[in-house]
Amino acid sequence: MKTAEIKRRFLAHFEAAGHTVVPSAPLPAIADPNLLFINAGMVQFVPFFLGQRTPPYPRAASVQKCIRTPDIDEVGKTSRHGTFFQMNGNFSFGDYFKEGAIKLAWELSTNPVDKGGFGLDPERIWATVYLDDDEAIELWKKTGLPAERIVRRGKKDNFWSMGIPGPAGPCSELYYDRGPAYGKEGGPEVDEDRYLEFWNLVFMQYEITNVRSKEDFDIVGELPNKNIDTGMGLERIASILQGVDNLYEIDEVNPILAKAAEMTGKRYGQATSKVAGESHPDDVRLRVIADHVRTALMVISDGVTPSNEGRGYVLRRILRRAIRSIRLLGWHEGPALPILLPIARDCMAPSYPEVAADFDRISSYAYGEEEAFLQTLRAGTTILDTAVTEARKSDKSVLSGEKAFQLHDTYGFPIDLTLEIAAEQGLTVDEAGFRRLMAEQRTRAKADAKARKTGHADLSQFRAALEQGGPVEFTGYREVARESS
Ligand code: ATP
Ligand code: MG
Ligand code: MG
Ligand code: MG
Numbered sequence: 001m002k003t004a005e006i007k008r009r010f011l012a013h014f015e016a017a018g019h020t021v022v023p024s025a026p027l028p029a030i031a032d033p034n035l036l037f038i039n040a041g042m043v044q045f046v047p048f049f050l051g052q053r054t055p056p057y058p059r060a061a062s063v064q065k066c067i068r069t070p071d072i073d074e075v076g077k078t079s080r081h082g083t084f085f086q087m088n089g090n091f092s093f094g095d096y097f098k099e100g101a102i103k104l105a106w107e108l109s110t111n112p113v114d115k116g117g118f119g120l121d122p123e124r125i126w127a128t129v130y131l132d133d134d135e136a137i138e139l140w141k142k143t144g145l146p147a148e149r150i151v152r153r154g155k156k157d158n159f160w161s162m163g164i165p166g167p168a169g170p171c172s173e174l175y176y177d178r179g180p181a182y183g184k185e186g187g188p189e190v191d192e193d194r195y196l197e198f199w200n201l202v203f204m205q206y207e208i209t210n211v212r213s214k215e216d217f218d219i220v221g222e223l224p225n226k227n228i229d230t231g232m233g234l235e236r237i238a239s240i241l242q243g244v245d246n247l248y249e250i251d252e253v254n255p256i257l258a259k260a261a262e263m264t265g266k267r268y269g270q271a272t273s274k275v276a277g278e279s280h281p282d283d284v285r286l287r288v289i290a291d292h293v294r295t296a297l298m299v300i301s302d303g304v305t306p307s308n309e310g311r312g313y314v315l316r317r318i319l320r321r322a323i324r325s326i327r328l329l330g331w332h333e334g335p336a337l338p339i340l341l342p343i344a345r346d347c348m349a350p351s352y353p354e355v356a357a358d359f360d361r362i363s364s365y366a367y368g369e370e371e372a373f374l375q376t377l378r379a380g381t382t383i384l385d386t387a388v389t390e391a392r393k394s395d396k397s398v399l400s401g402e403k404a405f406q407l408h409d410t411y412g413f414p415i416d417l418t419l420e421i422a423a424e425q426g427l428t429v430d431e432a433g434f435r436r437l438m439a440e441q442r443t444r445a446k447a448d449a450k451a452r453k454t455g456h457a458d459l460s461q462f463r464a465a466l467e468q469g470g471p472v473e474f475t476g477y478r479e480v481a482r483e484s485s
Contacts, residue, residue: 001113001241003252004350007063007234009116010088013108014061019090022062027302028311034164036311037067037299041089042167042204042229048093049167049204051224058095063088063234065298069314076287079182079193079239079246079276082253083318084295086234094225098172099139101201101228105174106143109199118241124177126151126187126195130158130170136203140172151187155215160202160229165209167223174199176240181274193276198240199232245274248287252347257290259343263336264329285325289340292322297344300362301355306369319369324420327377337370338363380413381421388425397426401433408434409441 001009011021025044029035035043041064047053064087074081090104109125111117126149129136133152140150152158161168175188175195183194204227207220235247242250248257261268270280299315306316319337326336341363349356387403399422407413415434422429 001118001238003234003238003250006118006238006241007086007088007351009118010108010232010234011061011063013116014059014090014104017059017104019059019061020057022060024062024064024086027065027067027299028304032164035162036314037069038064039066039068040064040162040229041066041087041231042091042202043162045091045093045229046162046166049223049225049227049229050207055093058093060091060093061089062091065302067295067299067314072318075291076248076284077276077279080196080233080236082235082247082291082295084291084298085247088232088234088237090228090230092228094227097226097228098136098201098203101203101230102136102139102143102172105199105201105230105232106145109174118237120176120240124179125149126175126177127172128153128158128175128188129172130155133158133170133172133203136170136172149187151189153189159215160200161208161211161214161217163214164211166207167204167227167229168206168208168217168219169202169204169227169229171200171202173197173201178240182245183275196236196240197233198236200230202229202231204229246276246287248290252351253290253294255347256293256340256343257286259340260286260289260326260329260336263339264326264331266329282329285329289322289325289329292318292325293337293340294344294348296322296366297341297348297355297362298352300365301352301358305365316369319366320373323370323373324417335367335370335374337366341366376412377417380407380411380417383407383411384413384418384421388422388427391427392425397428399427399429401430401435401437404429404431404434405437405441408438 015021022044025038027037029038029043032043032046038044041062042049044064045055045060048055066085066087067083068081068085069083071081072083075083090101092100107117109118109120110122111119113119122144125145127140127145128151129140131152131154137147137150141147158171158173159168160171173188175197177195179194183191188195188197205223207223208217209220211217235250235252238250238252239245239247244250244254247253257268266282266286268283268286270283271278296315296319299311299318304311304315306312306319308316323336342359345355345359355362384407387399391397391399399418404415404418407418408415415429415431419429419431
């Protein structure tokens with residue numbers, strides 16, 4: 001079943017059950033200063049849950065575009081994490097609660113394909129519930145799910161929040177057992193890749209604040225209503241229904257992956273195992289490329305452009321990680337995005353016509369970013385190579401902080417890139433020394449801003465990038481470095 005058809009069926013199922021279909025909000029989370037990107041379907045409905053606004057409908061359904069930058073480390077290594085993905089969701093604002101949500105989810109999941117459902121084998125479905133949620137257990141049993149496949153889990157997995165202050169609540173999740181080829185037996189507690197989480201039903205009834213971690217926060221109190229918020233990963237259910245091993249192989253992503261494999265002469269799927277953690281490193285890189293190129297397309301389409309702060313910085317680093325990854329796979333024939341981005345466009349245009357209509361603008365930002373990055377790479381790589389050779393000659397396994405600083409200062413080489421390339425050569429970098437020099441330079445710059453001579457046009461850009469890099473959790477370059485070492 002094509003991804004577009006899954007989306008259509010989801011919305012049709014909930015529309016028939018009295019839900020108003022609401023379009024996706026744009027990816028940038030403009031209304032919430034704590035959030036860079038929308039990370040769940042419920043974000044656009046937060047004021048309804050909190051009782052700040054009266055919803056114009058008691059029930060809604062949507063397919064929300066989401067970005068989760070904290071998942072970037074998982075991309076390609078698990079079978080189920082994208083940086084961009086779409087979340088099918090149904091919502092009740094003080095209307096139906098647990099019983100209705102469980103019934104509606106079960107029906108869509110297990111109804112036969114010729115009756116508008118997804119036709120999942122009920123024998124392969126598992127459910128998790130929050131520790132003391134006996135009510136949810138009873139409701140799942142009523143659907144026919146046996147007690148052995150209903151599991152109690154703690155806050156980390158079964159108490160959902162946006163990760164910031166706002167509405168939250170205990171949740172119940174549906175998992176699909178993909179079989180022994182995909183990992184260890186024993187349920188979601190044992191192996192979350194074999195048992196693939198595809199749907200989360202949140203019983204949204206609390207407001208939380210002081211969020212210190214997923215498990216550590218304060219409950220402000222009950223929300224004015226008992227609400228339902230669900231999220232079904234569109235790419236995840238597509239991977240199940242299309243019988244592919246992971247979400248990078250579904251119809252909306254695979255063509256990008258296949259093109260990257262063709263460009264680099266890599267044969268995708270070299271590992272004989274279907275266990276995600278046992279993938280060949282080349283396969284992981286191909287998935288990263290496919291994921292990141294699609295993400296960049298969707299992010300630029302929603303109005304974000306590469307820059308040195310906030311959302312633009314996330315985009316810049318996602319683009320650069322894709323470019324760097326394809327070069328590490330052996331592609332050296334000039335820019336790669338002019339080949340890959342049009343394929344991503346063709347994958348997404350059927351559901352998002354704007355990516356085709358606006359492609360000239362979208363592609364000019366992406367291609368411009370690649371040109372600039374390739375220039376940086378050209379300038380810095382020779383210097384770095386010499387430094388590596390020198391370090392080797394003098395029998396050192398550490399690249400000095402001075403060298404890293406010089407590369408940064410003169411050639412606009414981001415420190416992450418230096419770390420990555422050094423790691424490929426079996427060297428570490430004196431990061432503390434580098435940071436000290438950076439701090440000294442900042443002090444000098446403050447003392448006499450006018451006298452400072454940069455000597456390179458790119459410098460300000462990357463200095464800003466480093467200084468602004470703090471708030472955005474992004475370990476992309478380090479990740480590639482780890483993969484390479
Ligand atoms: P996981 O435990 O697998 O990381 P999650 O519990 O963090 O998933 P939820 O916050 O419950 O995910 O989000 C609701 C649904 O969205 C999930 O059940 C899953 O189907 C989907 N989903 C979550 N994160 C991703 C992602 N990074 N890529 C694709 N789909 C995702
Ligand atoms: Mg997660
Ligand atoms: Mg989970
Ligand atoms: Mg979940």
